[in-house]
Amino acid sequence: MANHKSALKRIRTSEKKRVINKYQHKTTRNAIKAIRMATDKADAQAKLNDVFSMIDKLAKKNIIHSNKASNLKSKLTKHVASL
Template sequence: MANIKSAIKRTRSNEAKRVRNKYQHKTTRNAVRKLRATTDKKEATALYPEVVAMLDKLAKRNIIHKNKASNLKSKLALHVNSL
């Protein structure tokens, strides 16, 4: 355990950020799974912009790499267009 006051606070804030990042990442992964499982064109078209926004937000905050977000968006666009 840290002894310095600022290190204690840093530990607390890091834990809070870790939990928040984990929640956002898991939520986005579930949204991607839901979009991939969709077979209805209209529903997929409505869901696609929301998922893209989530991926962009994760990439902007360095939770996932920007190339990974780009790769996922590309694959999802191909899926939506193929329906």
């Protein structure tokens, strides 16, 4: 257990950030899955910009690596184009 007041605060803030990051990451993964399961091209195209925004926010906050964000966006674009 932490001995210093600042260490206790760090534990509290880290836990809050962990929960928020987990929520945002899971929400993005679900949105990506929705695009991959979509059969209608217009529907998938409409969701694409929102998902790109979510992915960019995760990369900006270092929740996911920037290269992973680029790969996801590229693969999703190819998938939607092939519908």
